[in-house]
Amino acid sequence: MRIVSTALFLWALILFSGNAAAQSQSSYDSGRGISPAYEGWVLNDDGSYTLLFGYMNENWKQELNVPIGPENSFSPGPAERGQPTHFFPRRNRNVFGIEVAADFEGELVWTLINGEGVTQTAYGSLLKDYVLEPITIMSESGTVAGGFNNSDDVQSNVPPTVSLHGDNLRTVGVGQPLQLEVTIEDDGKPDYRTYRRYAPLDADETPRQRLEKALRPPIRGTVDRVVGMTFSWFVYRGNGALSYDPLQVKTWEDTRAFQNSPWSPYWKPPEMPEDGVVRTEIIFHEAGGYVLRGRADDGGLTGDVNLTVRVIE
Numbered sequence: 001m002r003i004v005s006t007a008l009f010l011w012a013l014i015l016f017s018g019n020a021a022a023q024s025q026s027s028y029d030s031g032r033g034i035s036p037a038y039e040g041w042v043l044n045d046d047g048s049y050t051l052l053f054g055y056m057n058e059n060w061k062q063e064l065n066v067p068i069g070p071e072n073s074f075s076p077g078p079a080e081r082g083q084p085t086h087f088f089p090r091r092n093r094n095v096f097g098i099e100v101a102a103d104f105e106g107e108l109v110w111t112l113i114n115g116e117g118v119t120q121t122a123y124g125s126l127l128k129d130y131v132l133e134p135i136t137i138m139s140e141s142g143t144v145a146g147g148f149n150n151s152d153d154v155q156s157n158v159p160p161t162v163s164l165h166g167d168n169l170r171t172v173g174v175g176q177p178l179q180l181e182v183t184i185e186d187d188g189k190p191d192y193r194t195y196r197r198y199a200p201l202d203a204d205e206t207p208r209q210r211l212e213k214a215l216r217p218p219i220r221g222t223v224d225r226v227v228g229m230t231f232s233w234f235v236y237r238g239n240g241a242l243s244y245d246p247l248q249v250k251t252w253e254d255t256r257a258f259q260n261s262p263w264s265p266y267w268k269p270p271e272m273p274e275d276g277v278v279r280t281e282i283i284f285h286e287a288g289g290y291v292l293r294g295r296a297d298d299g300g301l302t303g304d305v306n307l308t309v310r311v312i313e
Contacts, residue, residue, distance in 0.1 A: 032058035033114030034066070034087050036122035039094050039140075040132035050097040051124040052132065053110055057087050060256075065239050071113040074098075076106075083110065085237045088252040091223075093141055094302070098124070134158075134301060142225035142253075142263060143190065143300040153190040159301035160186035160229070162294055171310045177281045182305060184231055184276045184296045192299070193227045194268075223253055225262045227299030228269035231278045236293040236306065240286030246270070248280075251295055262299070284311040 039052040057064060064087045066072040073079035081098050098108060108124040135144070135155060144150050165181040172178045232248040247260065249270070254261035261267060272278070284290070290309040295302050 028059055030059050030062035032062075033116065033118055033120065034058070034064060034112050035120045036110040036112050037093075038110070038122040038124045038130070040130035040136070041124070041126055042097070042132050044099070047102040048099055049102070049104060049126060050099050051108060052094045052097045053083065053122060053124065054091070054093040054095045055084075055087060055112070056091050057089050057252075059089050061089060063088055066112060071111075073111050075109050075111065077108075081108070086235045086239070088234070088250075089254070091253045092251070093253075094137060100126075138190075138300040141300070142223040143227055151191075154300060157189040157298065157300050158187050160184055160296040160298050160303040162231070162296045162303045162305040164294070164305045164307060168306065169308045169310075171312065172284065173312055174284055174287055177283055178309065180233065180280045180282060180294075180307070182231065182278050182294055182296075184229070184272070184278060184303075186229060186276075186296070186298050189298065190227050190300050192269075223255060223263050225299070226264075226267055226269060228262070229272050229296070229298050230262065230269050231272070231294065231296045233280055233282060233292050233294050236291045238288060238290030238292075238309075240284055240288055240290070240311070242285065243283040245281040251297070262297070284309070287311045287313050 035056045035058070037054045037056060039054050042050045042052065044050060065085055066087065067085050068080045068083070072083065072085060074081045074083070082096050084095060100108070104126060106125070110122045110124070112120050114120065134157065135150075138144055138154060138157070143154060161184070163183045163185075165183070170178060230249045232251050233244065234248065234251055235242060250259065250261040252261070253263045255263045255265075257265040259267065262269065282292070288311055290311060292307045292309060294305045294307065296304075
């Protein structure tokens with residue numbers, strides 16, 4: 001009996017080790033690259049089109065910077081077409097759009113070359129398979145929750161709008177607070193709902209067990225999310241470190257539990273001001289040129305505003 005028990009223990013240990021190794025190979029905190037992604041095209045009211053692009057940073061923690069140039073470029077035509085140079089972890093959808101004429105033909109190719117010299121490309125075109133409707137965008141970002149939340153408030157949702165108070169070009173010194181205000185307008189849709197697919201917390205779980213759950217990168221085919229209004233500033237272009245007050249909600253799909261992310265189980269959105277005016281204090285810790293993006297997210301669709309900041313010593 002003792003021999004059998006020992007054999008079963010050794011077999012379980014081998015299986016556990018194999019699963020741990022497989023998980024470590026499928027998720028990385030750092031050291032991986034970025035893949036550009038073509039999301040699809042949207043028809044504009046004037047008959048033109050907008051090609052939407054995003055990306056996948058394979059790291060869970062490391063943020064990467066790739067300046068405009070041979071390693072971050074578009075072709076044919078101008079290499080610079082409004083793409084980011086600062087890349088947050090994991091999946092970032094519908095990050096920027098490129099407007100093309102109604103008679104546009106061919107492809108726009110976004111090329112990113114990773115540090116190891118690996119070239120990744122995304123091809124933007126007007127193929128019919130790539131048409132994007134608002135419901136498609138919301139479905140892919142987790143709002144529809146696998147079809148369980150496809151109600152009228154989702155179907156009739158329109159994107160929020162963001163207006164920046166003051167100039168969209170600012171100068172500030174290193175370590176000096178930059179005060180920003182925006183006004184958000186929205187239709188109040190879709191209705192608030194919590195994250196659907198998570199197991200309730202076990203009262204008997206130890207703090208360490210909860211921490212391990214929080215840090216565990218999940219593996220699932222589709223994302224789910226909390227539906228509610230948020231606003232966040234984040235670096236779109238620029239290399240330096242920033243501090244925010246209040247802490248900004250993540251705009252990338254951090255699906256680990258207990259993270260400050262709408263895609264995270266157990267997360268609750270912060271209360272928004274009744275007058276729609278959001279105030280933020282930002283401190284830059286390094287000199288240089290920055291482009292910040294402010295994003296209002298109603299839980300389904302987004303509205304953006306950009307701010308250029310010159311940070312001096």
